[in-house]
Amino acid sequence: MRIATRHTIRTVQTLCLTVTAALVATGCGRSEDSGPGNDAPAEIGAGKAKGTVVMWSMGDPDEDLKALAKKFEQENPDADVKITAVPWDGAHDKLTTAIAGGNTPDMSMVGSTWMAEMAALNGFQATPTSIKSSDFYPGQWDTTKYKDTSYGVPFIADTQAIYYRTDLTTKAGIKGALAGDRAGYLKDLKAIQATAGKENPKLRHASGLVMGFNSWIFWLPMVWQGGGDIYDAETGKFTFDSPEVAKALEDYASVPKQGLAPTDRADNVQAFQDGLTAVYQEGAWAGGTFHKDSPQLDGKWKTMPVPHTKQPAGFAGGTDLAVFKEAKNPDASWKFAQFLTEPANLATYSKATGSLPPSPQAWTEGKLTEDENLKAFAEQLEVSKAPPAITTWQQIADTIDSELEKLTLGKATVAQVQKTLQSKATSIGTGR
DSSP states (O other): OOGGGHHHHHHHTTOSOOOOHHHHHHGGGOOGGGSTTSOOOOOOOSSOOOEEEEEEEESSOOHHHHHHHHHHHHHSTTEEEEEEEEOHHHHHHHHHHHHHHTOOOSEEEEEGGGHHHHHHTTOBOOOOTTSOGGGSOHHHHHTTEETTEEOSEEEEEEOEEEEEEHHHHGGGTOOSSOOSBHHHHHHHHHHHHTTBTTTBTTOOEEEOOOOSTTTHHHHHHHHHHTTOOSEETTTTEEOTTSHHHHHHHHHHHHHHHTTSSOSSOOOHHHHHHHTSEEEEEEETHHHHHHHHHOGGGTTSEEEEOOOBSSSOOEEOEEEEEEEBTTOSSHHHHHHHHHHHTSHHHHHHHHHHHOOBOSOHHHHHHTTGGGSGGGHHHHHHHHHEEOOOOOTTHHHHHHHHHHHHHHHHTTSSOHHHHHHHHHHHHHHHOOOO
16 A cells, blocks of 8 residues: 555545445344344454464555565464455455355455444454554544444554645745634635735635545534534434534535635646645645655645634544454454554554554654654544444445535535435435
8 A cells, every 4th residue: 555556545445335235134144143233352362373364455465564464474483474455446345245255364454434334244353352442543443343343453544634835825925834723724715816826827726625526524524623423323313404514514615615626526636736726635645646746846835734613623534454254363363463553563564655553652653743744644633533333324425425516516505405415314324
């Protein structure tokens, strides 16, 4: 998972409507008393790992992961780790098919928004109690949970921060970062927009905007920032009809409505590099892309936390490690998962790949915040949350994406979008 592929990783890990409704309903034929939510945590045995561990790695062949596997084998001479790369675009179906057929490897990387769905298929072992949730950012740990039980370990964190072109923002009279509060941030965007065609002749819009697929990732934290949510886990009901959701919709639409962001499906990263936009919200992978593709911009862009209303909040996603129910060598697999998520190893992997570690200790171990542009991501991870751990989440997310696009294009009002989201989400339900 090198920097060059991080965009694919983030977007594809939330890809695909669930095509396994029948499997979710039947739980792959397993008995109810052994179903998800009733699982006793696995146990990690004493001593060194032994035997073969077969692991699926998502994305391109991951030489940095293989390097850690070699280190694990050196520490566990009787263990042998075999890693197979699985392309992200086919990973979802490959995982669900393997679970349904009882023909899985021992362990795998899993996109965080797939965890609940696949745990509901009774595909994963519950996380051993010796792996502590307190070692990880709360939002990242929550990506492993289904029905209050953890079924994996966070491995790669994903969240967003604001990128801004200092060479463009300074011409708008902005010294340093943009305002951290939503109202002040909007004011700064207007100041930047006023320089378009004048001080900044290339500039078209102050900000980029994600349209369509995965736009929910950028909108949902705005609900959390206002103290609201879209789903109440205690009652099992959706809350799209709340005042906090209305305010988040209004704030989201206000930027393109005032001409501060484009309303097409433009390549936001390329537009940022070309100076067509001055500000853009994206994951850590983008920094590596800017350095690789536009080295002339080095020193001309910085990052800052996402602006907020009442309280800071952000999206927690990424990639988790899971051990399958049908693992042939579960003990060695959990030992390898535990090894990979030790702070020192997470820091090593992060430095090699440009990914974000899900553990605060790993940030300290690797002195990652010495990189000024990573500090904003560290701050975001502290306040990031996972989306609802329900098996129908991708269907809900697709509905949000569709309604946000209608709102942005002026084809629906805030009230209409709220009503549609509440109605459709209730109709879709939460699955198993």
